């Protein structure tokens with residue numbers, strides 16, 4: 001079961017989002033009584049997580065601030081970003097990105113290193129250890145100041161158990177990866193599905209920042225999805241979120257890497273386009289040399305943008321099919337916004353315009369509240385920042401005893 005959001009979390013999250021902010025504004029933002037906010041704020045100040053700022057200049061211009069009336073000096077509160085640091089890692093088939101953030105979630109440093117998929121889990125854990133150590137050295141941050149680490153991995157991940165049931169990152173299924181990480185680091189560690197982490201990044205820092213409900217569709221080597229409902233990351237049965245990339249759009253359709261036929265990602269992902277364009281492409285050859293194929297998809301995209309109509313047509317087809325799938329997603333969930341992100345957006349309007357056009361065609365005439373569909377292209381460091389945000393989210397719940405224990409911990413989001 002999920003823990004309810006604690007008063008500490010709500011106060012810290014209000015300060016993170018709105019700071020510098022007064023106690024009255026915090027109470028309004030998080031729906032707590034002023035006396036409850038005062039108590040939580042006092043404890044957080046005593047522990048050094050937040051600090052009071054003296055009024056500077058003309059604050060409270062909306063005239064509604066209760067702290068600033070009758071000559072009483074308004075006191076604002078803000079995060080103490082230096083109170084602690086957290087680490088996020090994003091693994092893809094050809095690259096590892098490590099980000100270290102402060103207590104507010106601002107990225108202080110990122111390190112990107114080569115990474116190969118289909119690894120033995122011990123080797124993958126060793127590579128993460130090297131990447132994290134290097135990032136901390138480059139950022140000049142001592143590991144004793146780190147609250148925790150989260151690793152974002154593509155595939156079927158159970159965050160609660162630290163289990164990876166399947167991922168192209170590993171050379172086998174059913175990997176208890178959480179314990180392998182835990183034995184390599186002196187701070188708490190966890191793993192998460194990568195689409196969930198970019199969704200959390202959107203909620204904390206991006207296009208979903210002011211929304212309580214939205215969906216994210218990621219287009220990369222495969223296609224993923226994250227969903228926020230009532231300000232929480234949606235976790236499906238057994239901790240595993242939606243697998244939108246494997247929603248079916250055709251009977252007896254194209255072969256998907258999951259082993260089934262007709263999945264969305266078999267038509268609209270990077271590998272789907274490579275398979276249409278390169279005569280000798282196979283999923284096996286891809287997994288043996290993902291870096292080479294990453295170069296290939298970038299080359300193909302550049303040639304299509306430069307005017308190769310045949311190649312551009314492949315991106316348009318992929319966009320149209322993904323748009324149809326997103327139209328179905330909207331028909332099912334009716335979210336206010338669908339954010340499309342991931343490296344696949346390097347194709348730009350060649351992919352995105354037909355995507356939006358197809359999704360719009362599927363909208364029912366009676367629905368006057370059109371779902372916003374936006375493209376948001378950002379790099380792996382932001383996925384890693386989302387992983388760091390998960391650690392922060394856990395720390396905000398109980399910063400006095402930060403982070404969860406390894407495997408068996410409770411999900412906070």
Ligand SMILES: [Zn+2]
Nearest residue numbers: 246256258263
């Ligand atoms: Zn599939």
